[in-house]
Amino acid sequence: MINHNVSLKQFNTFGIDVNAESYCDIDSLENLKTILKEQYTSPFFILGGGSNMLLTKDIDSLVLHINLKGITVVDETEDTVIVKANAGENWHEFVLWCINHNFGGVENLSLIPGNIGTAPIQNIGAYGVELKDVFVSCEAINIEDQSNRTFKKLDCKFGYRESIFKQELKGQYIITSVNFRLTKSNHQLRLDYGAIKTELAALKIKKPTIKTISTAVINIRQSKLPDPKDIGNSGSFFKNPVISIEQLKDLKINFPDAPSYKLSDQEVKVPAGWLIEKSGFKGKRFKDYGVHNKQALVLVNYGNAKGTDIYALAKLIQKTVKRIFNINIDTEVNIL
Numbered sequence: 513m514i515n516h517n518v519s520l521k522q523f524n525t526f527g528i529d530v531n532a533e534s535y536c537d538i539d540s541l542e543n544l545k546t547i548l549k550e551q552y553t554s555p556f557f558i559l560g561g562g563s564n565m566l567l568t569k570d571i572d573s574l575v576l577h578i579n580l581k582g583i584t585v586v587d588e589t590e591d592t593v594i595v596k597a598n599a600g601e602n603w604h605e606f607v608l609w610c611i612n613h614n615f616g617g618v619e620n621l622s623l624i625p626g627n628i629g630t631a632p633i634q635n636i637g638a639y640g641v642e643l644k645d646v647f648v649s650c651e652a653i654n655i656e657d658q659s660n661r662t663f664k665k666l667d668c669k670f671g672y673r674e675s676i677f678k679q680e681l682k683g684q685y686i687i688t689s690v691n692f693r694l695t696k697s698n699h700q701l702r703l704d705y706g707a708i709k710t711e712l713a714a715l716k717i718k719k720p721t722i723k724t725i726s727t728a729v730i731n732i733r734q735s736k737l738p739d740p741k742d743i744g745n746s747g748s749f750f751k752n753p754v755i756s757i758e759q760l761k762d763l764k765i766n767f768p769d770a771p772s773y774k775l776s777d778q779e780v781k782v783p784a785g786w787l788i789e790k791s792g793f794k795g796k797r798f799k800d801y802g803v804h805n806k807q808a809l810v811l812v813n814y815g816n817a818k819g820t821d822i823y824a825l826a827k828l829i830q831k832t833v834k835r836i837f838n839i840n841i842d843t844e845v846n847i848l
Contacts, residue, residue, distance in 0.1 A: 514535070515534065515535045516533065516534050518532045518535035518575070520559075523559060524563075524565060524746075525745060526567070526746050527744030527813050528567045528813065529816070530568075531571070532570070536577065538578050541688060547576065548653070548658050552656075556575075556576055557576070559575050560578055560600075560630040561603070561630060562626075563627075564626055565746065565845060565847070565848055566746065566848065568819035568848060571848075580599045580601075582596075583595065583598070588696070590696070591695065591697055593694050594648060594694075595615065596689055596692075597692070598628065598688065599627060599628050599630075599688050600628070602626075602627055602628075603626050604625070607621060607624075608726075615694035615696065616699030616700070617645065617692070617700075619723070619729065620705075620725065621636065621641055621729075622726040622733070623737075631690065632650050632675055635670045635674060635675050638729070638733075639705045639708060641702055644668070644670040647665050647691075649663060649664050649665070650662070650688075652686060652688060653685065655683070661685065672754070673751050699721075703720060711728040711732055712724065712728050737810060743804075743813070744814075745804065745812045747810065749826060749843060750788070750826075750841045750844055752782060752783055753781070753784060753840060754775060755780060755782055757777070757780065759838075759839070760772055767837075771786055784833075784841045787833045787841060789808040791829065791833050798821070799817070800816055801814060802814065811825060819847075826847075
């Protein structure tokens with residue numbers, strides 16, 4: 513059923529109050545295909561968990577809210593399992609489901625906001641693990657002709673917070689389910705990124721498991737990132753920039769303490785949060801919006817800020833970082 517003039521405030525984690533001209537909750541593939549076929553002359557706005565976007569204006573197209581549910585094991589061997597999760601499942605709840613079944617591979621991705629269907633679009637990642645590391649395939653529906661298509665890993669052209677769904681095929685497909693390859697035994701634990709080892713030591717855990725790693729990641733994220741239920745935000749607003757070794761040498765002339773993570777013999781990744789904090793924005797508040805006081809990567813809505821306010825702040829941060837460090841930082845969040 514299509515409803516009209518619907519507020520999207522509860523459907524985006526920034527808590528921005530904009531209206532959808534029309535809105536439809538999608539709870540089955542049949543429903544989705546019918547709507548796409550019947551409303552083929554209308555522009556569509558695809559809404560998932562609402563966690564990776566900043567709404568700056570009312571949506572004058574039909575909003576399709578993808579709420580396809582279900583998690584199933586579709587294949588397994590002695591050591592691995594293929595799990596299918598439908599697009600409307602909450603990402604973190606899926607991670608917890610995997611851990612409860614002793615399926616390893618996604619524990620480092622605990623507490624990332626959003627839904628399954630948008631995870632491949634962004635190639636979500638945290639603490640040394642990316643979605644592509646466990647991705648097998650995804651099913652998607654072509655918006656124009658309602659045909660089904662399976663995308664394998666190579667088809668998706670995954671990059672750092674990138675995929676074919678953000679580039680060549682942007683706006684052409686709706687992901688309906690994702691298949692993951694996870695381990696049943698001999699889990700490959702990733703402990704070397706960020707503060708995981710430190711947190712495990714604080715928890716007095718000497719023999720980590722996928723469950724204790726998940727607990728450590730949750731603790732770390734909760735200590736640095738605000739809960740969208742309490743303060744409107746979309747997690748990390750900016751990508752960590754990748755620069756050349758030569759650029760890093762230039763950076764360290766004036767900023768010898770600049771942190772970096774080696775990607776290759778030619779490139780390193782510099783934490784955007786460090787750049788923003790050094791630029792003086794961490795904890796800075798402008799009326800009803802600002803930069804979080806514990807994590808400079810996170811822009812927040814303290815109350816009734818407009819999306820245009822937060823967007824203007826993001827532009828100011830980018831301009832300032834460029835002026836001070838001569839480094840461009842790109843947004844991770846989709847701005848609409």
